Amino acid sequence: MKPISLKIKRQDGPNGRSYWQTFETPYRPFANVISCLQEIQKSPVTREGKKVPPVVWDCNCLEEVCGSCTMLVNGKVRQACTALIDNLEGPLTLEPMSKFPVVRDLQVDRSRMFENLKKTNSWIDIDGTHDIGEGPAIPDQDRATAYVLSECMTCGCCLEACPQFTLDNSFLGAATFSQVRLFNMHPTGATQKEKRLEAVMKEGGITDCGNAQVCVEVCPKKIPLTDSIAEMSRETSLLSIKKIFNS
Amino acid sequence: MKFRIPDRYHFLLLKLHSLTGIVPVGLFLVVHLAFNSLRTVGASQYQFGIDIINNIPFLILIEVFGIYVPLLFHSAMGFYLTFLAKPNIKIYRYPRNALYTMQRVTGAIVFVFLVYHVGTTFVPKMFYGKHLFEAAPFLIDIMNQEFETWGGRLIYLIGIFSATFHFANGLWGFCVSWGLIVGRNAQRNAGFAFAFVGLVLTFWGVATVWEFSVNPVSVEPNM
Numbered sequence: 220m221k222p223i224s225l226k227i228k229r230q231d232g233p234n235g236r237s238y239w240q241t242f243e244t245p246y247r248p249f250a251n252v253i254s255c256l257q258e259i260q261k262s263p264v265t266r267e268g269k270k271v272p273p274v275v276w277d278c279n280c281l282e283e284v285c286g287s288c289t290m291l292v293n294g295k296v297r298q299a300c301t302a303l304i305d306n307l308e309g310p311l312t313l314e315p316m317s318k319f320p321v322v323r324d325l326q327v328d329r330s331r332m333f334e335n336l337k338k339t340n341s342w343i344d345i346d347g348t349h350d351i352g353e354g355p356a357i358p359d360q361d362r363a364t365a366y367v368l369s370e371c372m373t374c375g376c377c378l379e380a381c382p383q384f385t386l387d388n389s390f391l392g393a394a395t396f397s398q399v400r401l402f403n404m405h406p407t408g409a410t411q412k413e414k415r416l417e418a419v420m421k422e423g424g425i426t427d428c429g430n431a432q433v434c435v436e437v438c439p440k441k442i443p444l445t446d447s448i449a450e451m452s453r454e455t456s457l458l459s460i461k462k463i464f465n466s
Numbered sequence: 467m468k469f470r471i472p473d474r475y476h477f478l479l480l481k482l483h484s485l486t487g488i489v490p491v492g493l494f495l496v497v498h499l500a501f502n503s504l505r506t507v508g509a510s511q512y513q514f515g516i517d518i519i520n521n522i523p524f525l526i527l528i529e530v531f532g533i534y535v536p537l538l539f540h541s542a543m544g545f546y547l548t549f550l551a552k553p554n555i556k557i558y559r560y561p562r563n564a565l566y567t568m569q570r571v572t573g574a575i576v577f578v579f580l581v582y583h584v585g586t587t588f589v590p591k592m593f594y595g596k597h598l599f600e601a602a603p604f605l606i607d608i609m610n611q612e613f614e615t616w617g618g619r620l621i622y623l624i625g626i627f628s629a630t631f632h633f634a635n636g637l638w639g640f641c642v643s644w645g646l647i648v649g650r651n652a653q654r655n656a657g658f659a660f661a662f663v664g665l666v667l668t669f670w671g672v673a674t675v676w677e678f679s680v681n682p683v684s685v686e687p688n689m
Contacts, residue, residue, distance in 0.1 A: 294557055295558070380554070380557075380558050382551050382552050382563070382566060382567075383551060383552075385550075385552055388550065420476075421473040421476055421477070422470060422473050422476045424477065426480035426481060426484075426643070427480070428643070429566055430562070430639050430642050430643065431562060431563045431567075432560070432562035432566075433554070433558045433560060433562070433563050436558065437558070443650065445650065446649055448642075449642050449645055449647065449648040449653070451645075452642065452643050452645040453644070453645020453646075454645070455477070456481070456645050457645070459477065459481065
């Protein structure tokens with residue numbers, strides 16, 4: 220079998236310039252992008268025979284539930300662990316995500332996603348200095364909906380593929396709106412409903428969605444992100460109308 | 467330092483951008499195409515339509531505050547939003563992403579077309595001081611000239627298609643961003659419904675262009 224050829228976009232540090240290097244590794248059945256990167260790491264020599272520093276990348280679970288190995292494989296965003304070589308067209312190109320600051324090579328800093336969760340109060344406040352007791356029961360149907368939303372692993376695919384999300388703007392993005400919906404659905408979380416809605420009614424909030432709906436197409440967890448966005452659009456529209464008459 | 471809208475106006479301005487696209491700008495487009503399509507019935511019916519409009523009380527106020535101001539606001543916001551966007555249809559080839567890109571492209575085309583359209587109709591009308599009953603034959607003459615060549619017809623066909631597409635797709639965008647259609651099926655079905663609306667409007671416009679092109683008729687002032 221032909222060796223697997225990988226063209227990798229590299230960058231030595233956060234402020235460094237990016238450059239391309241091509242590596243070759245022997246074909247192996249059932250190989251994925253991560254296993255190829257591990258092969259290269261054993262002996263980081265380019266196709267031209269030049270010895271180079273090993274390629275840096277992020278990965279953890281290797282079963283598409285942690286989201287840390289998200290990168291551009293052949294130009295499109297996805298998790299490297301489930302990118303099976305047999306299903307891909309070669310020669311392969313690997314790039315870091317373009318909408319997050321690069322740390323090194325294929326490793327990016329996705330902390331903006333965590334910051335967005337903090338900005339929108341995307342958690343459920345529980346006991347303070349005193350026990351506030353058990354929460355109310357949640358109907359099965361709501362629980363099923365919430366479960367799907369809770370599968371978000373903040374991998375960043377939806378943001379990378381979003382034409383409204385850029386490296387230098389403040390757009391919160393599909394993942395955040397979906398989490399706001401999740402925590403507003405929860406009976407205890409709903410006590411902070413308006414606070415969360417107000418957080419997505421600023422610059423970078425729900426109005427900045429352009430409805431290109433690429434987010435839902437690329438989401439590896441098949442989360443109904445566009446439903447979440449439209450639902451948040453409805454809630455914020457209603458809140459703004461309510462405020463005209465009630466404030 | 468890049469220009470940015472202050473947080474407390476951001477939500478309001480973007481909602482107004484969405485709303486003004488439907489009312490009054492979109493509504494005006496429908497009324498405009500409807501009145502112009504009277505030309506397909508006959509030149510005198512078309513003249514009658516223009517006369518009705520020219521006799522609307524406070525017409526200049528309606529034109530300025532009901533059409534020009536909202537249209538300029540919608541356009542200014544539209545260009546501002548378009549320059550912030552990073553279309554990626556070449557990489558992520560999905561139908562909705564194509565419509566997203568088309569919405570921005572057609573918006574820009576309509577704006578350029580409107581500069582031309584207002585420049586060749588409304589501006590000469592103002593310049594020559596034509597008003598009320600005199601305006602109809604004057605405008606009909608202008609339109610006959612516009613549709614004499616294939617170049618002129620093409621400009622109008624592109625302008626009409628861009629406007630109807632932008633409006634029909636904008637109706638869908640409006641319904642999503644105000645939360646009227648939330649679920650995936652609802653959004654898909656509404657997409658087909660609005661595509662039909664767009665086709666009807668396009669047919670309306672093209673029929674009018676056709677009539678002007680194949681059957682130019684001059685009319686006398688209807689006193």
